[in-house]
Amino acid sequence: MTREHDIPFHRPFMGKEEEDAVLRVLRSRWLTTGAEAAAFETEFADFVKGSCPARLYALAVNSATSGLHLALEALGVGPGDLVFLPSLTFTSTAEVIRHVGADPVFVDIGAETFTIDPELLEDAIRAALRRGNAVPRAVIAVHYGGEFCDMPAISAVARRYGLSVVEDAAHLFPYTLGAELQSDALVFSFYATKTITSGEGGMLLSAREDLARRVSLMRNHGIDRSVWNRYTDTGASWYYQVAAPGFKYNLPDLLAAVGRVQLKRAGEFLRMRRAIAASYTSALAVDTLVPPPASYLKGALHLYPLSLRDSGAAGPRGGSRRNELIEKLKKSGIGTSVHFIPLHIMPYYRDSYDLEAGSLPRTMARFNALVSLPLWPGMSDAQIARVIEAVSSAAAELTG
Numbered sequence: 001m002t003r004e005h006d007i008p009f010h011r012p013f014m015g016k017e018e019e020d021a022v023l024r025v026l027r028s029r030w031l032t033t034g035a036e037a038a039a040f041e042t043e044f045a046d047f048v049k050g051s052c053p054a055r056l057y058a059l060a061v062n063s064a065t066s067g068l069h070l071a072l073e074a075l076g077v078g079p080g081d082l083v084f085l086p087s088l089t090f091t092s093t094a095e096v097i098r099h100v101g102a103d104p105v106f107v108d109i110g111a112e113t114f115t116i117d118p119e120l121l122e123d124a125i126r127a128a129l130r131r132g133n134a135v136p137r138a139v140i141a142v143h144y145g146g147e148f149c150d151m152p153a154i155s156a157v158a159r160r161y162g163l164s165v166v167e168d169a170a171h172l173f174p175y176t177l178g179a180e181l182q183s184d185a186l187v188f189s190f191y192a193t194k195t196i197t198s199g200e201g202g203m204l205l206s207a208r209e210d211l212a213r214r215v216s217l218m219r220n221h222g223i224d225r226s227v228w229n230r231y232t233d234t235g236a237s238w239y240y241q242v243a244a245p246g247f248k249y250n251l252p253d254l255l256a257a258v259g260r261v262q263l264k265r266a267g268e269f270l271r272m273r274r275a276i277a278a279s280y281t282s283a284l285a286v287d288t289l290v291p292p293p294a295s296y297l298k299g300a301l302h303l304y305p306l307s308l309r310d311s312g313a314a315g316p317r318g319g320s321r322r323n324e325l326i327e328k329l330k331k332s333g334i335g336t337s338v339h340f341i342p343l344h345i346m347p348y349y350r351d352s353y354d355l356e357a358g359s360l361p362r363t364m365a366r367f368n369a370l371v372s373l374p375l376w377p378g379m380s381d382a383q384i385a386r387v388i389e390a391v392s393s394a395a396a397e398l399t400g
């Protein structure tokens with residue numbers, strides 16, 4: 001239960017424009033995928049396109065998880081294939097690999113980053129090739145907290161071994177391409193806690209027309225004409241063909257309309273998160289606490305991951321001081337979270353693939369040290385000051 005004066009971990013920023021957008025769609029009586037979703041796709045692609053010379057296809061979906069699943073399906077990833085990914089991510093990134101029948105291979109993060117290490121990625125691919133019982137097929141790069149992965153290095157490794165590349169960009173918006181897209185597909189999330197939200201939703205971007213066509217088909221049951229086109233095209237409105245057993249992954253207009261408003265505010269939200277992060281960083285860079293590095297702070301700042309120094313690191317009982325810090329903050333009414341409990345220690349992946357916690361030492365050390373602080377647009381100066389005060393005094397009182 002949250003009390004009046006509590007500071008939640010996250011609170012979406014919603015205003016009159018979002019409310020008006022929902023009412024506009026309700027009153028139109030067209031609630032499912034239609035003109036709003038199509039406009040959202042166009043506007044989103046325009047935002048991300050930047051100086052990318054190629055045409056970008058944007059496909060709205062009902063979640064980033066759906067988008068990641070569709071990307072792997074369209075790339076033809078299947079049983080007998082290996083997909084490489086970090087362990088320090090949300091379960092979506094790995095579950096979609098199982099949905100297409102492939103197997104995940106977890107790779108450690110960089111020494112100074114929160115994202116997959118390109119050299120360790122190459123080592124993992126080479127080790128898999130030596131074993132030879134499954135085929136390295138793809139890598140999913142996760143832009144943790146909006147920290148941009150080393151995409152040139154990752155795509156160079158992928159090219160060398162013939163792997164496809166998918167970017168889990170659930171944390172990456174607002175993002176604008178500097179040049180070519182360096183992957184086959186890039187998938188954003190509009191889940192309630194993300195940097196912009198439509199409640200639930202996602203967007204897949206690709207410069208590949210073949211991939212975009214397959215995703216477009218499969219997000220709508222494998223039906224060759226969308227419902228919207230059936231009502232607006234001049235041909236017979238009842239006629240459709242099923243080309244494949246697809247999925248029900250379309251984004252309804254009711255949600256797309258909210259996403260369109262939030263898209264316009266993404267820059268403003270980022271400025272607000274930057275200001276909060278700057279306050280945290282200047283106040284919390286003391287003895288036991290380690291703010292995220294400067295390179296991280298230049299990213300989309302979906303999360304503010306604070307680390308505890310000497311936190312018992314990679315051992316099985318690691319994380320106890322971090323847990324104590326979280327408990328103390330909870331008592332002070334401050335909501336926090338941990339991003340993420342590594343996937344390779346989750347019962348399903350640990351037991352299915354016989355994985356040892358210590359096989360990814362950097363991931364374990366990060367996990368045991370991490371706590372994510374509240375970082376949402378609309379936090380007042382008084383709230384920011386209260387978080388800083390509570391974290392500083394809780395950290396000073398830590399035992400052990």
Ligand SMILES: *Cc1c(COP(=O)(O)O)cnc(C)c1O
Nearest residue numbers: 063064065090092170189190191
């Ligand atoms: C939130 C999240 C997702 C899933 O997004 P949904 O839109 O909720 O499906 C995927 N990957 C990461 C890293 C996330 O944090």
